[in-house]
Amino acid sequence: MAPKRPPNTRAAQAVPRGRRTPRRFVTALLTACAMASAGLIALASPAPAAAELVVNGGFESGLSGWTCSGGTGSPVTGPVHSGTGALKATPVGGDNARCSQTVAVQPDSEYTETAWVQGSYIYLGATGTGTTDVSTWTSSAAGWQKLTTTFRTGARTTSVTIHLNGWYGQPAYLADDVSLVGPGGSTTIPAVPTGLAVTGTTARGVSLGWTAVPGATAYDVYRADTKVATVTGSTAEIPGLTPETTYTFSVAASNSAGTSARSAPVTATTGPDGPTGQDPTGLPKRVMTGYWHNFVNGSTNLRLRDVPTSYNLVAVAFAEADRTRWGAVTFGVDPGLSTALGGYTDADLKADIATMHARGQKVILSVGGELGAVWVGDNASAAMFASTTTALLREFGFDGVDIDLENGVSPTYMATALRAIRAQIGTSLIITMAPQTLDMQSNQAAYFQLALGIKDILTIVHMQYYNSGTMFGCDQKLYAQGGVDFLTAQACIQLQGGLRPDQVALGVPATGRAAGSGYVPPGVVNNALDCLALGNNCGSYRPTTTWPGIRGAMTWSVNWDATAGYGLANSISAHLRTMP
Numbered sequence: 001m002a003p004k005r006p007p008n009t010r011a012a013q014a015v016p017r018g019r020r021t022p023r024r025f026v027t028a029l030l031t032a033c034a035m036a037s038a039g040l041i042a043l044a045s046p047a048p049a050a051a052e053l054v055v056n057g058g059f060e061s062g063l064s065g066w067t068c069s070g071g072t073g074s075p076v077t078g079p080v081h082s083g084t085g086a087l088k089a090t091p092v093g094g095d096n097a098r099c100s101q102t103v104a105v106q107p108d109s110e111y112t113e114t115a116w117v118q119g120s121y122i123y124l125g126a127t128g129t130g131t132t133d134v135s136t137w138t139s140s141a142a143g144w145q146k147l148t149t150t151f152r153t154g155a156r157t158t159s160v161t162i163h164l165n166g167w168y169g170q171p172a173y174l175a176d177d178v179s180l181v182g183p184g185g186s187t188t189i190p191a192v193p194t195g196l197a198v199t200g201t202t203a204r205g206v207s208l209g210w211t212a213v214p215g216a217t218a219y220d221v222y223r224a225d226t227k228v229a230t231v232t233g234s235t236a237e238i239p240g241l242t243p244e245t246t247y248t249f250s251v252a253a254s255n256s257a258g259t260s261a262r263s264a265p266v267t268a269t270t271g272p273d274g275p276t277g278q279d280p281t282g283l284p285k286r287v288m289t290g291y292w293h294n295f296v297n298g299s300t301n302l303r304l305r306d307v308p309t310s311y312n313l314v315a316v317a318f319a320e321a322d323r324t325r326w327g328a329v330t331f332g333v334d335p336g337l338s339t340a341l342g343g344y345t346d347a348d349l350k351a352d353i354a355t356m357h358a359r360g361q362k363v364i365l366s367v368g369g370e371l372g373a374v375w376v377g378d379n380a381s382a383a384m385f386a387s388t389t390t391a392l393l394r395e396f397g398f399d400g401v402d403i404d405l406e407n408g409v410s411p412t413y414m415a416t417a418l419r420a421i422r423a424q425i426g427t428s429l430i431i432t433m434a435p436q437t438l439d440m441q442s443n444q445a446a447y448f449q450l451a452l453g454i455k456d457i458l459t460i461v462h463m464q465y466y467n468s469g470t471m472f473g474c475d476q477k478l479y480a481q482g483g484v485d486f487l488t489a490q491a492c493i494q495l496q497g498g499l500r501p502d503q504v505a506l507g508v509p510a511t512g513r514a515a516g517s518g519y520v521p522p523g524v525v526n527n528a529l530d531c532l533a534l535g536n537n538c539g540s541y542r543p544t545t546t547w548p549g550i551r552g553a554m555t556w557s558v559n560w561d562a563t564a565g566y567g568l569a570n571s572i573s574a575h576l577r578t579m580p
Helices: 023-037 335-340 346-358 379-396 411-425 446-453 484-497 522-534 558-563 567-578
Strands: 050-052 073-076 086-089 099-104 110-127 134-152 159-165 173-183 197-201 206-209 218-223 226-231 235-238 246-255 266-269 287-293 313-321 362-369 400-405 430-433 460-464 504-509 552-556
Touching: 086 159, 099 173, 159 173, 197 266, 206 246, 206 266, 218 235, 226 235, 235 246, 235 411, 287 460, 287 558, 287 567, 313 400, 313 430, 346 362, 346 379, 362 379, 362 430, 379 400, 379 411, 400 411, 411 446, 430 446, 446 484, 460 484, 460 552, 484 504, 484 522, 504 522, 522 552, 522 567, 552 558, 552 567, 558 567
Parallel strands: 287 313, 287 552, 313 362, 362 400, 400 430, 430 460, 460 504, 504 552
Antiparallel strands: 050 173, 073 086, 086 173, 099 159, 110 134, 110 159, 110 173, 197 206, 206 235, 218 226, 218 246, 246 266
16 A cells, blocks of 8 residues: 655645735745845754764674773674674673673653664663663574664763673673664764874883874774773883784774774784893893992992993983872972082083983983882872973983882782883883882782883892891702892892893992992802803702893992992903803
8 A cells, every 4th residue: 555645745735826915924924034044043953863873883894992801802704793893702701701792872851772682681771871771681692683762862871882792601602783873962973093004012012103193082902803002092012922923903993982893914023032022122132230329428429420331321310209299290300419519410410411412321310218108109199200200300311210119019000000101111211120028028018010011121120139138048948148149039039930031130239338238249240140151150059940031130230339449340340241
């Protein structure tokens, strides 16, 4: 049967024959038309049209546009409900395999969300609606089953997050053809990023950059089909990779309207492990490090430029806590040192750093010290530490940062702060630590956990092999400080606990006056390095293996070494140059 035709509007409103339309009606009609043309009469706007708002709801572009918790989701080519792709997500432990997408919506509007699913205990829902968040589920879908739910947005809601998830301890679930239909938001999905390129590689990390996309507020970086980073700028550092391995990366742009498809992929090959590859920090394979005093304490007072080239790396001690802001650090030439050196200024220090760079030396800013109380224990203080430290590095020209907080560290938040600094400075950033011996006795200790947590960007750990007394070695035997056995048995704990050999250096006092206890002559340090690297010149303790990549030595301090004519640095640095 043919559908009924709508009434003939023109005929229904026609003027009966024989009657004329009054002139006042014509005049009023013409006036109204003119006013409407001039914008003086508000005409009702049509309601926003309903549209499909989900990006890549059929998973034809892998997981582009989607975020799955803990890497639990993956694209599959079968079984599918339609097309050639679907989602497979597997709950693991305490993770219910939640896959979500944020989309732009209109306030005070109706939406319908659907998905085709297969498996046991599968949920479909939406959060951030501004009214009542919704969810629907099925306990068992042996074949493809459609889930549907509806919601209305609040008066100020401009985006919602739709999600699918399974249930704890249940098998993997499948999903396809996810849909959200309703009025679209005012923001449009950003364009696909272009210009993705590899800007740097290390043994365990890759740096990426791309062209910024107008309207994008964040970017998702993928390694193959796994999202490995979300950043707000157009660069990213990807850590935790395997040396001498080729990886494929792509990037997608996002905002409140959703996420674009992924860019054209690029490949990157990581370098060889350890300092045998090209070290982006510019440090040599073997490193002699010394601390320079930004204070007066009875040792020799030195301008920074007076530090001899027997030191490859100099740590300026110390940046201190800014007591007005949690996590903030501050630094400048100490007034007492300035007076002792005849008016040494911040400008002089900056010029000296440039001079040292010209000689091939690196200079870093050490934070903390024995009395340092910089607190980095939450996200806000981590962000403050990162921003203030980065500003100081750039202002003075420092090559990196040294963490020397003898009052404890938070592995989680300090790692967050150091990664933020690395993201700003780049792969050339030097990151060192100077934990006390006690801090590195177990890889469960906070300092050790911090070192392992940033292993991919960590340069060197200069553990203090002094002021510690008798300690257990890696063979669970007690060793008194002050000999080859103490140095080798303590270094072994770090090496067996997960640090690479190029990340381990021996920290020793420059003279007997430089520390309360633990001083050893330079020859003992050289013997310990030979024992660790080559198995030669060991004491009663002989490691079960050797670590040829052992990095070098550190001393507290350059100033104390200067009082003894640089006997320690001259001896150890000369020995480091003879090591293979």
